[in-house]
Amino acid sequence: MNSEIRYQRFTELTNEELYRILQLRSEVFVVEQDCAYQDIDGLDQISVHCSIVEGEDLAAYLRYFMSPDDSSVMKLGRVIVAEKYRGKKLGAVLIADAIDVIKQTDASEIFIAAQAHLQKFYSDLGFVTCSEVYDLDNIDHVDMVLKF
Numbered sequence: 001m002n003s004e005i006r007y008q009r010f011t012e013l014t015n016e017e018l019y020r021i022l023q024l025r026s027e028v029f030v031v032e033q034d035c036a037y038q039d040i041d042g043l044d045q046i047s048v049h050c051s052i053v054e055g056e057d058l059a060a061y062l063r064y065f066m067s068p069d070d071s072s073v074m075k076l077g078r079v080i081v082a083e084k085y086r087g088k089k090l091g092a093v094l095i096a097d098a099i100d101v102i103k104q105t106d107a108s109e110i111f112i113a114a115q116a117h118l119q120k121f122y123s124d125l126g127f128v129t130c131s132e133v134y135d136l137d138n139i140d141h142v143d144m145v146l147k148f
Helices: 015-032 090-102 116-124
Strands: 003-009 048-054 057-066 073-081 109-115 134-136 139-147
Touching: 003 090, 015 048, 015 057, 015 073, 048 090, 057 090, 073 090, 090 116, 109 116, 116 139
Parallel strands: 073 109
Antiparallel strands: 003 048, 048 057, 057 073, 109 139, 134 139
């Protein structure tokens, strides 16, 4: 694979890049996971958008942004890998790279509301569960944090 990791602010995304991001999020979160939720939540504009691009394909994606309530907390979310790229560890590669980038900011921790079945995946990346399982959009989630 000839992967490229990109970090872009909302204003740096082209229309085509934004379309691919929203398309992938809809394909996986709404259609595949059968979860009707408000994806367009007003946070994309304040986020850094991280992507692994394979040629013209958006292979993996996440976004992160500074918590509006606490400037020491970076919130990570919308972590996703396109179906044809699953099993290649791209999610772990992208998150590990994003952690390294976030550590260079003023943040001292990263927060994620993780799907509960992915606790081990995030634990292996250094995140610690800090909540009980709760329902979010009809999917079990847990809050997890990585402090540094």
